[in-house]
Amino acid sequence: MTLANDTPTALSAAAIAQAGSRRLQRLAMGVFCIFALGLPFVASGYHLFQFAQVLIYAIALLGLNILTGYNGQISLGHGAFYAIGGYAMAILATKFDVPYWATIPVSGLICFVAGFLFGLPALRLGGLYLALATFALAVATPQLLNYRGFDAWTGGSQGLQLGKPHAPFALPLTSDQWLYFLCLVCAALMFWAAANLVRGRIGRAIIAIRDHPIAAETMGINISFYKAMCFGVSALYAGVAGALGSIVVGFISPDSFGLFLSLSFLVGIVVGGLASIWGVLFGALFIEFVPNYADQLSDLFGESAKALPGAIYGILLIGLMYLMPTGVAGVIRTAPGLLSRLFSRPKRV
């Protein structure tokens, strides 16, 4: 159609590569769906819990990636929004008897408002200063949750205990299986929405602000509004993830929301690939499993290696960044092109 005046060879080569990568994409999607749906009937107990946690992390990473990867605003404090979501869920469920499933969207909305309000003043801050402001958020949150004055709500350092929900409608699922599926459904919805968002008009504006803020504003994009909205939306994602986290763990206390969590989120989006939707799944796998494996690996070295898990985690991370500087998504993005170029060399004109 509109590409009619292309040189035919260039066009067909590009079209073949594109069709090939689309087919690969669909294949990967199919495999992933089978894996995700079949998992609860293969894995059990703790493993299933871990994969539910992967889905939860993936939701949080998705939000952070919209903010940092797509919009170019760094946040070292998304653990705080995750915590707010988690506590909102727990407080609503224990103090107000809100059904656990209904707390998920409410927690998301609470975090959206919190994120938007935090994003407004943060607009004035760029780069390192924004990193510091969000860092402060991450540092302050666990202490605030511990604060005596809020004990009646937050349970202080004891935290809050939640019951484990059972599968509704007499579904023949164990509690673990049901919780996994709940996370899967939520993750699917959140991925769908994020993919819609970033590939449309708003997504273009978000990326334009990252690429060239002055030009973006000249194109009629209200930068302040979009940046604050990105903060709000990414906090919403973190909040939904936090609420799901509380539900799945069945317990919440300030210790789980330290600085390491916030930094893990950042690690997750970089490992998965900045500005990538599907990449965050790999980032989530990384932050869920690699610290565990680092622990197990360091156990092999015996008693003398108490300090090693951190070192092993660090070395793995450094190695990964050297091998895949654009994250897993970057490798996947270039791989089909490389493959199709290997197999069908376009003739030189």
Place this chain on the structure above:
Amino acid sequence: MLAKRLQGIILMPAPRSAKSNGGGGNDHAAGAPSRAIRMPRRRKADCFGDMSATPRTGAAPLLVVEGVSVRFGGIVALDSISFAVAGGQICGLIGPNGAGKTTLFNCLSRLYRADRGAITFEGRPLLSASKHEIAQCGIARTFQNLALFRTMTVLENVMIGAHCRARGGFFADALALPLTRREEQRIRERAMALIDEFALGAVAGTPAGELPFGTQKRVELARALASEPRLLLLDEPAGGLNHEEVDSLRGEIQAIRDRRGITVLLVEHHMNLVMRVSDQVVALNFGRKIADGPPGEVQQNPDVIRAYLGDAA
């Protein structure tokens, strides 16, 4: 460089005769400030109003700049600049390096704050608008040093240009409501039409940052037109282009005015180009206006010649 400009001034081609669109072609005086003529448009009309390319009659000034001054610390970048551009005109803005041409553009885009003065566009005071409202008002621009979204494809860049002409918000987009799909389709089609027009079809899917300089300039032009402007600001569109590219650029600029009825304000050092396409030329030097009139007159203006040649002239 200097020699080239000299040649441009001295050996310049015959100025264009008055354009067909109204008798006011070269008659800049007719465009004295008269703000009452065009009523301010409502925002809604700005967004979705009829942008059909009816050539405007030259009588009503589309853009009026009155006493605009800008200073940076000790430097007076613009010193009480006043001029008017009638609708449907191509107005050249010339001056040696550092004369303040880009600064004036930045005032029109609201990127710089004018210390004094007023700018009126279609009867609307522009200086009270925000930066992001300028595009919606109907003013688009290109940049002297390219300002493309480098990681985005050419198609996406051009579609961003149409951002201000489409509806939809975060939640409508996230939920893929029918409205956003329709709007997306409409913007995409318009962008593809522009991409065809500027012969960018072969690179539509290429990230803009990977393209050669001349191609990037064309992308910027297409992106600016995607916002359906009524006033187009071009900051040195010929800068860095080769001979043939400048020739085709001249045709493009003329087509933008003739076919779309867009008024053009053109900053350019390429004298040959400016003098051939412009109906009116405004010359700046050290932030002051030194000449304003038809190209033939401005070219002969002793102040202009002195500004370009230095005291030697």
